[in-house]
Amino acid sequence: MINYKQFHYFWAVAKAGSIVKASRQLHLTPQTISGQIAILEASLGVSLFRKVGRGIELTETGELALTYADDIFQTGNALEETLRAGSKERSRLFRVGISDAVPKSIAYRLLAPAMSLAEPIKIICREGKLESLLGELAIHRLDLVLSDRPMPSEIDIKGRSQQLLECGVSFFAVSGLVQSSALVFPQHLSNTPLLVPGEDSAVRKRLMSWLNTLRMQPQIVGEFDDSALMRAFGQAGVGIFCAPSIIADEVIAQHNVIKIGETDQVTERFYAISVERRANHPAVVAVNMTSSKIS
Structure with missing residues (x-):
């Protein structure tokens, strides 16, 4: 199993661009960080960095590892923020992904029922390609995705697509x-x-x-x-x-x-796509139940 403390050091160095900069951010010595990354590389049997002049750069394997590290630690940060928030604050967040094929005014009309709930919500909208948004939905970083098509059958996500309009x-x-x-x-x-x-x-x-x-x-x-x-x-x-x-x-x-x-x-x-763990979110329920009345 990966040592996640060592993996975090790798991620910090990759994002900072150098061991020295990462050591300042982590309040550790450069020797400690380089030593821990060396142990990580030895345990995995790969090289994550290579020397270039006086600096270092990611290897091809390091680039791949960084994509996973981004997901792991960004999700961890989101989890920490969610857990630190009170239960009332957690229930107020409504995170929506909007496919770039959906016109902005249509998106607003589809989401309007969620903004009229008795308990006010804070909506967070992200826009992008459907495949990317569905990936965010799968790891519960989004509560709902609005799209101009249902969830593709070839994507292995247990979800529900409801036509709204x-x-x-x-x-x-x-x-x-x-x-x-x-x-x-x-x-x-x-x-x-x-x-x-x-x-x-x-x-x-x-x-x-x-x-x-x-x-x-x-x-x-x-x-x-x-x-x-x-x-x-x-x-x-x-x-x-x-x-x-x-x-x-x-x-x-x-x-x-x-x-x-x-x-x-x-x-x-236009469709609302959600997963089982978010199906009971009050805002998701509101969008799915009332958007068919849009005119």
């Missing part, structure tokens, strides 16, 4: 981009610059299938993982873009664009 999509553009008002939607989309969600977005496949069925051939001039960035390019006149119809008025007002059409043949879906 489904709506059609609307298409928007700056007024000068759509040349003929005589065209009937969706004819506007043919041979016109179009901005589309990135390949990681669940709606991307449904959108492209719909366009193919209509035999529309837009000029795809941009792909975006972040919906807010796609709308910014659309506002600049780069191309037509789509967004959930439920936030159409907001998109028009915020980006000074016009809506050129909408369809329910392409839908956006």
Whole structure:
């Protein structure tokens, strides 16, 4: 079994960049730290650092070990903070991961029920790729993940995916981009610059299938993982873009664009993903039970 005190010394040196800097932070002598790391390397049968000039750098094995050390000690710090907090403070924390494919205003609408609980909560939001957020959920560093897709079946996490919302999509553009008002939607989309969600977005496949069925051939001039960035390019006149119809008025007002059409043949879906140990969290229950009423 790894000696975690020695492993902590390794982590401190790797983060500080030198044994001397780490020794100052840990209030130990450099000789003590280097000696303990040498014992750790001998017990594992690997080299974690190599000498480079007067300094040291991580070996390939050391780089790998550092990723695990980050998870171990960051989780340990979070555990210490949680245990030191009173029971009331622990119950108030609601840690949410939001996939970057979920529009910010949709995320707020989905989470709003949790903000209206009788017992006020403190919400902590993290944004990122779904796979990374699910990893955080699996080790209980998040209570809930909002995504545009359910949990992938190939991910070995015992969790629950609940669809909270489904709506059609609307298409928007700056007024000068759509040349003929005589065209009937969706004819506007043919041979016109179009901005589309990135390949990681669940709606991307449904959108492209719909366009193919209509035999529309837009000029795809941009792909975006972040919906807010796609709308910014659309506002600049780069191309037509789509967004959930439920936030159409907001998109028009915020980006000074016009809506050129909408369809329910392409839908956006949003899910709350949770694990068993967090299923009874009051905020998780509130989101799962009432978000279907969003309009």
